[in-house]
Amino acid sequence: MPRYRLALTMGDPAGIGPEIVLKAIDAIRQRDGRSAPELIVVGSGRLLADEAARLGLEFQGEIVEAGERHGDLAPGIASAEGGRLAYKAVARAVEPALAGSVDAVVTAPLNKAALNVAGYDYPGHTELLAKLTGRTGTVLMLAHGAFRVTHVTTHVALERVPSLVTEARVRRVLELTLAALRRLGITAPRVAVAALNPHAGEGGIFGRHDLEVTAPLVAEFRARGDAVEGPIPGDTVFVNLRAGHYDAVVAMYHDQGHIPVKLLGFDVDPATGKWRALSGVNITLGLPIIRTSVDHGTAFDIAGRGVADATSMIEAIDYADWLATTGRGIE
Numbered sequence: 341m342p343r344y345r346l347a348l349t350m351g352d353p354a355g356i357g358p359e360i361v362l363k364a365i366d367a368i369r370q371r372d373g374r375s376a377p378e379l380i381v382v383g384s385g386r387l388l389a390d391e392a393a394r395l396g397l398e399f400q401g402e403i404v405e406a407g408e409r410h411g412d413l414a415p416g417i418a419s420a421e422g423g424r425l426a427y428k429a430v431a432r433a434v435e436p437a438l439a440g441s442v443d444a445v446v447t448a449p450l451n452k453a454a455l456n457v458a459g460y461d462y463p464g465h466t467e468l469l470a471k472l473t474g475r476t477g478t479v480l481m482l483a484h485g486a487f488r489v490t491h492v493t494t495h496v497a498l499e500r501v502p503s504l505v506t507e508a509r510v511r512r513v514l515e516l517t518l519a520a521l522r523r524l525g526i527t528a529p530r531v532a533v534a535a536l537n538p539h540a541g542e543g544g545i546f547g548r549h550d551l552e553v554t555a556p557l558v559a560e561f562r563a564r565g566d567a568v569e570g571p572i573p574g575d576t577v578f579v580n581l582r583a584g585h586y587d588a589v590v591a592m593y594h595d596q597g598h599i600p601v602k603l604l605g606f607d608v609d610p611a612t613g614k615w616r617a618l619s620g621v622n623i624t625l626g627l628p629i630i631r632t633s634v635d636h637g638t639a640f641d642i643a644g645r646g647v648a649d650a651t652s653m654i655e656a657i658d659y660a661d662w663l664a665t666t667g668r669g670i671e
Contacts, residue, residue: 344661345378347444350381351638354418355638356449358388360648361388362381368654380403381403385408406431407425416643418453420459423458426450427460443664444630444632444664446631446633446660447656451640463495477626479513480622481624481625483621484601484619487601488520488521488587488589489590489601492504493592502536507556517625520588530585531569531587531588531590532577532585535554535570535571540571574596602620605635606618607619620634621655626670627670628668630660
């Protein structure tokens with residue numbers, strides 16, 4: 341298999357981003373019997389070198405400079421400086437991905453508040469990457485093993501969701517979900533569409549959106565031969581996904597899709613109530629480049645302590661490497 345080049349952004353340097361990037365690189369390079377991808381870290385070289393020294397890791401890989409530190413920066417504290425450096429790393433990583441000199445971008449977490457304080461008015465990575473690549477209509481997919489969920493809406497107020505779940509948007513999400521599953525090697529993907537309303541509207545008693553928007557779209561996809569089902573109530577559809585009846589679920593809003601994935605992904609110590617590891621990957625569909633990410637935030641509460649778990653970062657790198665074998669972005 342060819343050795344692919346992946347650009348890893350450091351994320352917000354006040355969070356656990358630099359730590360999990362360096363730990364993931366160290367873990368991947370120690371694997372036996374596998375050809376590791378070429379991993380290039382994009383961020384502040386000095387900050388990354390300091391973090392490697394603090395962790396006792398010897399990092400000899402390539403670092404692409406995305407900006408030096410110019411202001412105050414402390415572990416666990418959101419700041420404009422952290423937001424600026426996080427933004428610069430993403431912007432710098434996208435350039436070679438668009439040019440084709442790297443095969444994918446893997447992002448460590450950034451902090452939305454820090455990003456906005458720094459003057460970059462984006463709700464998160466997905467919207468930022470859409471702007472940098474000149475695309476609209478991007479779709480967020482979360483994956484935990486064979487448990488995959490795409491989202492019709494994400495970072496918007498819940499009261500706005502019904503007006504944004506349009507026929508055109510649901511169609512776009514379904515198209516990209518099916519395309520992504522095929523890129524992941526599933527030749528005949530099965531997709532369920534979650535209902536917007538409780539009980540899928542209960543025949544119109546709890547709203548008519550599922551009857552008038554989702555149901556006709558599902559019929560359209562089924563008529564052309566796609567294995568799409570729905571609308572299926574949100575309180576049962578994810579149980580069936582976990583049971584293997586589907587390859588993915590299309591969720592209508594952020595929490596509907598995120599909660600089941602994170603419930604599966606968090607490994608919690610029952611004795612202490614603290615989480616030990618987090619598994620799961622964020623994949624952006626609808627971009628001309630491959631982009632994967634961790635399925636968690638900056639974890640400011642443990643930043644600088646050296647205890648962050650890199651499992652999700654390792655999985656994001658593996659997903660990016662896998663997708664690179666099948667081409668560029670999923671559009």
